[in-house]
Amino acid sequence: MSTPSTDIAVIGWAHTPMVRHTDRSETQLLMEAITDAIGPLGLTRADIDFTCLGSCDYITGQAFSFVSNLDAIGAWPPKRDSHVEMDGAWALYEAWLRLQEGDIEIAVVTGSGRSSTGDPALIYPMEMDPYFLAPLGADPLTFAALQARAVIAAGMADERSMAEVAVRSRGTGDVETLVAEDYLRQPLRRHDVPPITDGAAAMVLATGERARQLVDRPAYITGFDHRTECHNPSFRALDDSPSTRIAAEAAGLGTAPVEVAELQTAFTHEELLLRSVLGLGDDVAVNPSGGALRHNPIMATGLCRVGHAAEHIFGGGNRALAHATSGPCLQQNLVCILEGQP
Amino acid sequence: MSTRPVAVVGVGQTHHKSRRLDVSFGGLVREAVFRALDDARMTMADIDAVVLGKAPDLFEGVMKPELYLSDALGAVGKPMFRVHTAGSVGGTTAIVAASHVQAGKHRTVLAVAFEKQSEGNAQFALGSGKGASLGAGGAFAPFIRAYIQRSGAPEHIGWKVAVKDRLNALKNPYAHLKIEDISIEKVKASPMMWEPTRFLESCPSSDGACAVVITDQAGADAAAADGRPPAWVLATSSRSEPPSFPGRDPVRPAAALQNAADVYTAAGITDPRRQIDTAELYVPFSWLEPIWLEAYGLAEVGEGWKLVDDGTTELGGSLPVNASGGVLSSNPIGASGLLRFAEAANQVRGAAGEHQVDGAKVAIGMAYGANNQYFSTWVVGSSLDPFG
Numbered sequence: 001m002s003t004p005s006t007d008i009a010v011i012g013w014a015h016t017p018m019v020r021h022t023d024r025s026e027t028q029l030l031m032e033a034i035t036d037a038i039g040p041l042g043l044t045r046a047d048i049d050f051t052c053l054g055s056c057d058y059i060t061g062q063a064f065s066f067v068s069n070l071d072a073i074g075a076w077p078p079k080r081d082s083h084v085e086m087d088g089a090w091a092l093y094e095a096w097l098r099l100q101e102g103d104i105e106i107a108v109v110t111g112s113g114r115s116s117t118g119d120p121a122l123i124y125p126m127e128m129d130p131y132f133l134a135p136l137g138a139d140p141l142t143f144a145a146l147q148a149r150a151v152i153a154a155g156m157a158d159e160r161s162m163a164e165v166a167v168r169s170r171g172t173g174d175v176e177t178l179v180a181e182d183y184l185r186q187p188l189r190r191h192d193v194p195p196i197t198d199g200a201a202a203m204v205l206a207t208g209e210r211a212r213q214l215v216d217r218p219a220y221i222t223g224f225d226h227r228t229e230c231h232n233p234s235f236r237a238l239d240d241s242p243s244t245r246i247a248a249e250a251a252g253l254g255t256a257p258v259e260v261a262e263l264q265t266a267f268t269h270e271e272l273l274l275r276s277v278l279g280l281g282d283d284v285a286v287n288p289s290g291g292a293l294r295h296n297p298i299m300a301t302g303l304c305r306v307g308h309a310a311e312h313i314f315g316g317g318n319r320a321l322a323h324a325t326s327g328p329c330l331q332q333n334l335v336c337i338l339e340g341q342p
Numbered sequence: 343m344s345t346r347p348v349a350v351v352g353v354g355q356t357h358h359k360s361r362r363l364d365v366s367f368g369g370l371v372r373e374a375v376f377r378a379l380d381d382a383r384m385t386m387a388d389i390d391a392v393v394l395g396k397a398p399d400l401f402e403g404v405m406k407p408e409l410y411l412s413d414a415l416g417a418v419g420k421p422m423f424r425v426h427t428a429g430s431v432g433g434t435t436a437i438v439a440a441s442h443v444q445a446g447k448h449r450t451v452l453a454v455a456f457e458k459q460s461e462g463n464a465q466f467a468l469g470s471g472k473g474a475s476l477g478a479g480g481a482f483a484p485f486i487r488a489y490i491q492r493s494g495a496p497e498h499i500g501w502k503v504a505v506k507d508r509l510n511a512l513k514n515p516y517a518h519l520k521i522e523d524i525s526i527e528k529v530k531a532s533p534m535m536w537e538p539t540r541f542l543e544s545c546p547s548s549d550g551a552c553a554v555v556i557t558d559q560a561g562a563d564a565a566a567a568d569g570r571p572p573a574w575v576l577a578t579s580s581r582s583e584p585p586s587f588p589g590r591d592p593v594r595p596a597a598a599l600q601n602a603a604d605v606y607t608a609a610g611i612t613d614p615r616r617q618i619d620t621a622e623l624y625v626p627f628s629w630l631e632p633i634w635l636e637a638y639g640l641a642e643v644g645e646g647w648k649l650v651d652d653g654t655t656e657l658g659g660s661l662p663v664n665a666s667g668g669v670l671s672s673n674p675i676g677a678s679g680l681l682r683f684a685e686a687a688n689q690v691r692g693a694a695g696e697h698q699v700d701g702a703k704v705a706i707g708m709a710y711g712a713n714n715q716y717f718s719t720w721v722v723g724s725s726l727d728p729f730g
Contacts, residue, residue: 002345002346002444002445002446005445005446005447056399056405056406057398057399057400057405057426058399058400058405058406063398063400063401063467063468064398064428064468064712066426067428067585067712067715067716068585070582070583070584070585070715071584071585073582073584074584075582075583075584075597076583076584076587076596077583077596077600078581078582078583078595078596078597078600078601078717079581079582079583080579080580080581080604081427081580081581081582081716082425082427082434082438082580083425083426083427084423084424084425084426085399085406085408085424085425085426086406086423086424090423090424093423094423094438094441096445097438097441097442097444097445097447098441098445100345100444100445100446100447101345101441101444101445102345123405124405126403126404126405127404127405127406127409127410128409128410129410130367130402130403130404130407130410131366133410134404225421226421226422226423227419227420227421227422228408228409228412228417228418228419228420228421228422229412229418229419230412230413230418231409231410231411231412231413232413242419243419246419326406326409327406327409328409331409331412332409332412332422
């Protein structure tokens, strides 16, 4: 029998310390994150029916980098297992689909990355169209600045409101001082851009009765969708995010209010754009965790958004939204709705 | 199956070659996609989600190419999902795509896999640019030597597999290698690469892509009513095991045995040798055929080589293996697994053309990756109850 999509819940998660650089391998990071995620639930690796890992060879700097991460899963006896070359939030999506098949009850998904080992300005141009865009060598900062200009021109943000996002997310600094600083890429200043972070996260999912046996208050995934857009940013309206809008609609965001929204907005203007696209009012707490502006463990950043949103439910909240993104100027977007009731 | 029935209603692949300099990455995948859509009598508008698989991005030097390929794959406004499970990835791509439909989330999903090996240097990428790499042939040779020692198989078994698959490739219009004068003598005389694997016992490096359209029961029934038989997905499984530790047996990997047990149990197969009509197994080096025949229960332990020796696995035999010519004849790495799954589907659809196995009702497609660690398999049938 298949399991209803809304009877699948996040029941726990954990992440490693988020640091500027660690000498520990991705496998070591995952070993810790998985142990910390399943331990408090009274589960062992033997209880895990399915695993799906999210990571990226180019971030790790090695082909087949995810293969050694099988050691962190403890895939012995052999596990039902998969890997996505995407953020762990998409690994979560695959596990959510897999659990609906109804033959298994518990899945663990992870996201992991050590961005500190490479130069983003060197690596990220390689994810662009290899014929027309990669040769330009435009780095993430450049693309983000282009989008920030569009968002400002559309009246959704200005440099001051962007600085306010930075201050609120990081819990430090004051707007007056920040807006007086020099530009990195106009209109972006240092506070508008994410830190480089090494880290990993692991999340535990369970179905139906098993979820309710393991925890008092599972965070049910009541809506889940992701969409992509045209790749070339110059062919897109950068002051909009239609893929986020479609995903949110498909995930049922509009059917009831959310109290918390965890958005994978690594640049300040992205938060202001997505607040507008998602129609989030001032009553919604956006990125209470500090978001990607505080810690940005690429390939885990999106999964961490789901984790923090789930924490809101664990703590008694009713409904929360988590968002993840990939690609230049928010090309691809994922929306996950978590609720206290299935 | 424990879930909603799903089926393959469209299959497409490119002509595989060493260098497809005539097409971009986008052009390569579209060639396969349009063949699959035509086969399914569909357009991109009928596709609800796209799942892309390929082997390491370092092979071509394009990071997360699904971002750039979103346009070429008609994925704009749709979910675009990227799988990477080493050499098994093509198979896993089909399995994840099937899961999208089995879950009821999407009705019709396109699974696409590709590799454009000519754009880069796989040997360099396997070593991550950090130095010399053993390469796949070097990595698997010790497993092959161990198999030969355990089974006592004579050395000509590898040569026979190499000849069989290349003869089959002559019947496959899309195959990369077309060696008209292939013979035991020719294989035996080819240079030794990684003892005991000779040059002609090894897969080529190919540019190529494969696409498969997977849909729900209503879509499959409609195709059947239109005279286009679907391939019903009777079971899927992906299993992985860690790289290396004392007690692991890479010649008879536990993950492969579990992978086989998963799909046979789900599909109701109790006697695989008798109930499976044909198999597309991932055989990049000739000796992997008897190794996988044994791991997948198609031969008794130590006896896989005998099915090669007596012609059982030839196209006219009672259990044809890699009727398409297999990985030994075409190897766009990331797509090689999906090609196995697609060829298995075509066999039970009766759509395999010149390399059709007469009366094939049940087939398996299998792919593996890394150091014999990642295993993906599906069982497809000409009906939902092919044993009834």
